[in-house]
Amino acid sequence: MDTDGREPYQQILLVGIPNVGKSALANSLHRIGRISAAEKGKLKHATVSPQPGETKNITGLKIASHPNIYVLDTPGVLPPHILDDEVCTKLALTGTIQDCFAGEKELAQCFLSILNRSDEYKKWAKLSNSENERSFADRNIECSTSSEMGMKRKRQYPTDHTQDFIVHDVRRTLFEVISSFGGNVEDERLIEEELKAMHAAFQVPLESEHYAQNKIAAKLLNLFRTGRLGHYVLDSIPRKL
Ligand SMILES: Nc1nc2c(ncn2[C@@H]2O[C@H](COP(=O)(O)OP(=O)(O)OP(=O)(O)O)[C@@H](O)[C@H]2O)c(=O)[nH]1
Ligand SMILES: [Mg+2]
Known part of the structure; x- marks a missing residue:
């Protein structure tokens, strides 16, 4: 006392x-x-x-x-003015400021450009190889059970992108698009191809292109922020401190 x-x-x-x-x-x-x-x-x-x-x-x-x-x-705090665009983008990418200020599609593109230059997607090679290396017999067995699988998937929720089978498809698709891209991975056309391929991976119907793009961007950002698309260091860390 x-x-x-x-x-x-x-x-x-x-x-x-x-x-x-x-x-x-x-x-x-x-x-x-x-x-x-x-x-x-x-x-x-x-x-x-x-x-x-x-x-x-x-x-x-x-x-x-x-x-x-x-x-x-305590409530989160930020400096009142951040003049450096790169710092702003990184803050927005990690969800520190509302997505509407930076634009979800722009942030998703930014994430993809980081992914394309990283080694993270290479870890997903096995998702693609396992598909390719499966024997013809395996495929036949799979055909007979595919209707059951389809039933199972239907019972799951295709709109819920956090489910393992969707995350798996997203990783596999990203790996395949990046590794089959002929040009430089920094080429912006690669990002456009990835976003297009995400329609199928996220099972987003092509009703309205604008709506679909925003939906895909939001889902992609969510998977990135919850660590399900790998781990990234956005700042370059000096080798000697
Ligand atoms: N992956 C992961 N996510 C986390 C962890 N801790 C919090 N989160 C998630 O991060 C988001 C923000 O968490 P909060 O605890 O609300 O963050 P905050 O710093 O209090 O945010 P403000 O109140 O806005 O300043 C939530 O979606 C959490 O689920 C963690 O250790 N790992
Ligand atoms: Mg809080």
Whole structure:
């Protein structure tokens, strides 16, 4: 107790740019915290969301007793002006600012240009090779079960791009388009080919081209941001620190 009769306490402030996982971290610390069973029973939590700017106020979550320790979850902060376009694009790509400011299609194109210059897609070669190397007999067996598979897939939700079979198709398609592209991987025509091929991989109907392109861009960005299309370092890291 201090001289006022209050129990001493410590506070830890979580500060960072929007959408980097501050609230998720605060919740995890609170959940595993060294606090009494009675307090655990009335755990509160911070709202976690894929949209930047979710947290609007500072919230204290208790993470330890005797001494009491609180973690303070705070709203994400950014400098009021970011003059460097490249920095802005990287921030937008990671979901730190709303997609509508940068344009979903432009961000998806930006992701594809990073993917095309990286080695990540090469890891998906086996998805394509396994198709090619399958024997004729295997294919026949598959034909007989394909209607069952079709039934299974129908029971799944083709509009939910987070399902494993869609992610698998997206990776395989991207690998095939990149590796069969004749020109330089930095050529913008490769990106256009990839976006076209994504219609089938994401099972997006070709009703309205504009609508379909936005849908594909949103799905692609979501898979990138949840790590399902590989891991990328957007900043170049100096070899010697
Ligand atoms: N892959 C992955 N995603 C995470 C992790 N932590 C959080 N996320 C996701 O990142 C997104 C943002 O998480 P939040 O905790 O709301 O981020 P925040 O920093 O509090 O965002 P603001 O309140 O806008 O500043 C959510 O979609 C989370 O599910 C993590 O460790 N790994
Ligand atoms: Mg938050």
